[in-house]
Amino acid sequence: EPEVTQTPSHQVTQMGQEVILRCVPISNHLYFYWYRQILGQKVEFLVSFYNNEISEKSEIFDDQFSVERPDGSNFTLKIRSTKLEDSAMYFCASSRGYGYTFGSGTRLTVV
Amino acid sequence: QQPVQSPQAVILREGEDAVINCSSSKALYSVHWYRQKHGEAPVFLMILLKGGEQKGHEKISASFNEKKQQSSLYLTASQLSYSGTYFCGTEGDNFGNEKLTFGTGTRLTIIP
Secondary structure (H helix, E strand, C coil): CCCCEEECCEEEECCCCCEEEEEECCCCCCEEEEEEECCCCCEEEEEEEECCEEEEECCCCCCCEEEECCCCCCEEEEECCCCHHHCEEEEEEEECCCCEEECCCEEEEEC | CCCEEECCEEEEECCCCEEEEEECCCCEEEEEEEEECCCCCCEEEEEEECCCCEEECCCEEEEEECCCCEEEEEECCCCHHHCEEEEEEEEECCCCCCCCEECCCEEEEEEC
16 A cells, blocks of 8 residues: 655754655655644644645744655655754645545654 | 544443544534554544545444534444544635644543
8 A cells, every 4th residue: 555655753853953854755646744743742734735835834834844845756844943842743644635644754852 | 723522532342332523613624534543643544525425444434514513433343453542634615735634632442
């Protein structure tokens, strides 16, 4: 069964450093998303991406965040200057319109 | 704006039935249901669309009351593998790549 692949599975970074989280969505999916989940809490929307541009973003997705689809397959989330409160599980998801397929997530720890 | 789920947590014995409810304050186009096991990604279970169309698994069913902006997930003859946190995800009444807003979650524990 096709799956969404995320790398790395776990990243530890110092506050103020830049991180790039990578995702390979399912190849025939058209819609791409980033969500995050602080431990034990709700799944929060960050950004959606369609037709090579951002279609919607949340208040969390401020100027420190950016997304790219550099080569038609990878889908990246960049956090320019990480803060302690960015520590969370970051999930990439893709969809063809019915139901999301989530990746296994990247656990980001900011110290 | 986050959908509210009830109950927050439930413990069942294997073979018992469960109902998980999801309530939104806004008009909905669709409701999705996901199950997340500890330390893993949410897994898609089912989608219910405005107008009554339904997709998903065989042994898990759901209903969608558009007027009340509510959905319920029904788990019958629960199995140990059903344990996890269940999230509903709602899509507003403006179909076209709209994001999902996830509910507060319901932790289901099945015991032998």
